[in-house]
Amino acid sequence: xxxxxxxxxxxxxxxxxxxxxxxxxxxxxxxxxxxxxxxxxxxxxxxxxxxxxxxxxxxxxxxxxxxxxxxxxxxxxxxxxxxxxxxxxxxxxxxxxxxxxxxxxxxxxxxxxxxxxxxxxxxxxxxxxxxxxxxxxxxxxxxxxxxxx
Amino acid sequence: xxxxxxxxxxxxxxxxxxxxxxxxxxxxxxxxxxxxxxxxxxxxxxxxxxxxxxxxxxxxxxxxxxxxxxxxxxxxxxxxxxxxxxxxxxxxxxxxxxxxxxxxxxxxxxxxxxxxxxxxxxxxxxxxxxxxxxxxxxxxxxxxxxxxxxxxxxxxxxxxxxxxxxxxxxxxxxxxxxxxxxxxxxxxxxxxxxxxxxxxxxxxxxxxxxxxxxxxxxxxxxxxxxxxxxxxxxxxxxxxxxxxxxxxx
Numbered sequence: 001x002x003x004x005x006x007x008x009x010x011x012x013x014x015x016x017x018x019x020x021x022x023x024x025x026x027x028x029x030x031x032x033x034x035x036x037x038x039x040x041x042x043x044x045x046x047x048x049x050x051x052x053x054x055x056x057x058x059x060x061x062x063x064x065x066x067x068x069x070x071x072x073x074x075x076x077x078x079x080x081x082x083x084x085x086x087x088x089x090x091x092x093x094x095x096x097x098x099x100x101x102x103x104x105x106x107x108x109x110x111x112x113x114x115x116x117x118x119x120x121x122x123x124x125x126x127x128x129x130x131x132x133x134x135x136x137x138x139x140x141x142x143x144x145x146x147x148x149x
Numbered sequence: 150x151x152x153x154x155x156x157x158x159x160x161x162x163x164x165x166x167x168x169x170x171x172x173x174x175x176x177x178x179x180x181x182x183x184x185x186x187x188x189x190x191x192x193x194x195x196x197x198x199x200x201x202x203x204x205x206x207x208x209x210x211x212x213x214x215x216x217x218x219x220x221x222x223x224x225x226x227x228x229x230x231x232x233x234x235x236x237x238x239x240x241x242x243x244x245x246x247x248x249x250x251x252x253x254x255x256x257x258x259x260x261x262x263x264x265x266x267x268x269x270x271x272x273x274x275x276x277x278x279x280x281x282x283x284x285x286x287x288x289x290x291x292x293x294x295x296x297x298x299x300x301x302x303x304x305x306x307x308x309x310x311x312x313x314x315x316x317x318x319x320x321x322x323x324x325x326x327x328x329x330x331x332x333x334x335x336x337x338x339x340x341x342x343x344x345x346x347x348x349x350x351x352x353x354x355x356x357x358x359x360x361x362x363x364x365x366x367x368x369x370x371x372x373x374x375x376x377x378x379x380x381x382x383x384x385x386x387x388x389x390x391x392x393x394x395x396x397x398x
Contacts, residue, residue, distance in 0.1 A: 008310060011285050018222070018273055020229045022266075026241045027194035029248055039191060042244070059230055060193055104191060109242065110251040111202045 003046050023047055023055060025094075029106050034095070036103040041094040045071075052094050066097040193234055194241045206254045211261035217272040229269055236262045299326040301339050357383050362393045369396050 002021045009015065023044040030040040043052060049067045056062040074088030098104065137145060200206050212232075217225060239259045246253035281289030291307050298304040315321060329335060361383045364371065377385065388394060 005291070005309070008289070008291055010281060010289050013284065016280070018226060018277075020226075020270065020273070021233070024233075024240055025194075025237055026244050027191060028241070028244055059234065060191070062191055107195065107201075109195060109201050109245045110249050113202050 003044065021055070023051065025052070025055060027106075028093075031093075036105070037098040037100055039096045039098065039104050041096060042091050043069075043094050045090065045092050047092065047094070049094075052096065056096065062096075063099065064096050065099055068095045069093065070095075194238055196238060196242055200254070203254055204252070206258065208255060208258050208261065212265040212268055214268045214272055217269055218275075222273075222276070225269055225273060229266070232262055232266050232269070236266070297328045299328050299335075300342075301328055301330075301335050302342070354382060358388060359393070361385065361388050362391055365389065366393075366395050 002019075002023060004022065007015075007017050023046070025041050025043045025047075028040050028042050030038070034040065041052070047055070047069075049069060052067050052069070053064050056064055070093050072091045072093055074090045076085060076087045078084070079086050133145065136148065137143070140147070195201075196206070212228070217228075220228070236259070239262065243253045243256070243259070278288045278290065281287060293305050293307055295303065295305050311318060311321070313321075357380050361376065361380050364376065365385075365388065373385065389396070
């Protein structure tokens with residue numbers, strides 16, 4: 001369950017091996033509407049369905065009922081300004097079905113925050129400064145801003 | 150906070166069957182550790198709720214090799230999974246930030262996790278090597294073989310275990326292209342390769358020689374030892390005899 005080569009056989013003893021999987025998984029917002037107990041992941045390209053099942057069950061303690069995967073083709077497009085064609089990487093998506101009693105809604109991870117006091121103050125200062133600048137340069141058009149007495 | 154969180158997680162994980170080291174460590178530094186509750190579900194893929202929509206998330210340094218060398222194998226194994234989860238969390242947050250066209254706060258966290266994981270792997274490898282050297286006299290690394298590739302150039306390859314020997318492995322025999330000395334194309338290629346390397350070396354020699362003359366002209370009181378050290382192939386006496394040299398000696 002990792003992208004590494006299988007460890008070599010060493011002479012003697014029990015074969016002592018440390019297992020450090022290096023697969024990654026991202027929980028992504030579903031591309032299409034899904035039932036409430038289906039979660040969409042994007043994962044390492046080398047991962048198979050049993051891998052995903054074990055990964056979620058052993059590391060995250062999430063029980064899965066069914067897993068389906070697909071590989072989304074990366075977009076092909078022209079390099080802007082150059083003309084040659086480039087292609088984005090393919091992405092492996094996994095659709096994981098949880099037990100029907102479980103529900104998962106993708107949370108709003110970047111909620112709108114109220115403007116901080118400090119931000120507002122600096123913004124006001126900038127606005128005041130610009131007003132002052134407009135007033136001072138009102139009577140001398142076509143001259144640069146730094147041209148002043 | 151990142152560092153503390155990880156530490157606390159490790160200590161939580163170790164508390165079941167703690168060794169001597171972790172017990173003593175816990176006693177000495179228990180004051181400074183803030184514990185976070187373990188969340189055993191899909192919410193582990195997201196950052197804690199206080200960090201949602203925040204412009205900056207404060208984090209400590211990652212794990213250095215020296216930090217990891219004093220840890221037991223068990224601790225390292227647990228830490229790997231903690232780092233793995235942290236990386237998954239950060240990747241998820243980054244992806245969602247991209248989706249929402251928002252700024253991903255403190256992206257340096259990803260680098261810290263990546264470096265920590267790299268360090269952890271290196272430390273495990275160090276221990277592995279030391280163990281195998283003690284037990285078998287070999288470091289247990291994958292052997293590397295030097296060979297001449299089909300183009301007649303020197304190359305190296307990492308060896309792999311095959312279930313069949315070479316002469317019985319039909320697929321390997323089909324795909325394997327040996328180096329043929331008398332092949333005309335290869336000979337032509339070798340000739341051109343030799344010419345290419347020869348010209349490269351020759352041009353480099355001339356370039357360095359002229360550059361040294363330029364340096365001597367611009368900086369007449371230069372440290373000659375340093376110059377000799379940097380350009381060992383250049384004969385400085387000969388450079389001073391050149392007509393391009395404008396100094397008097």
